[in-house]
Amino acid sequence: MSAGSADSDLPAGIGRPAHRALAAVGYTRxxxxxGRSARDLLKLHGMGPKALGLIRIALAERGQSLDD
Known part of the structure; x- marks a missing residue:
């Protein structure tokens, strides 16, 4: 499932730095x-294009998306 906490469903492939960056601002699910801004997420230290792409894919599988 994920490299983060047991209650996180973030994609495991995004890596630990991205998990930490998201958790630091309160995102664990x-x-x-x-609906969050892709541009703002990329500003987080530890978030990169690969992580953002994997998040986009995971959201799309749920019929959701980031705000571009």
Whole structure:
């Protein structure tokens, strides 16, 4: 499932730095990211294009998306 906490459903492939960056601002669940700004997420230290792409895919599988 994920490299983060047991209650996280963020994609495991995003890596630990991205997990830490998201957790630092309170995001531990994929549904919390739906509708959030992709640009703002990329500003987080530890978030990169690969992580953002994997989040986009995981959200799309749920019929959700980031705000571009």
């Amino acid at each position: 994929l549904d919390q990211l739906a």
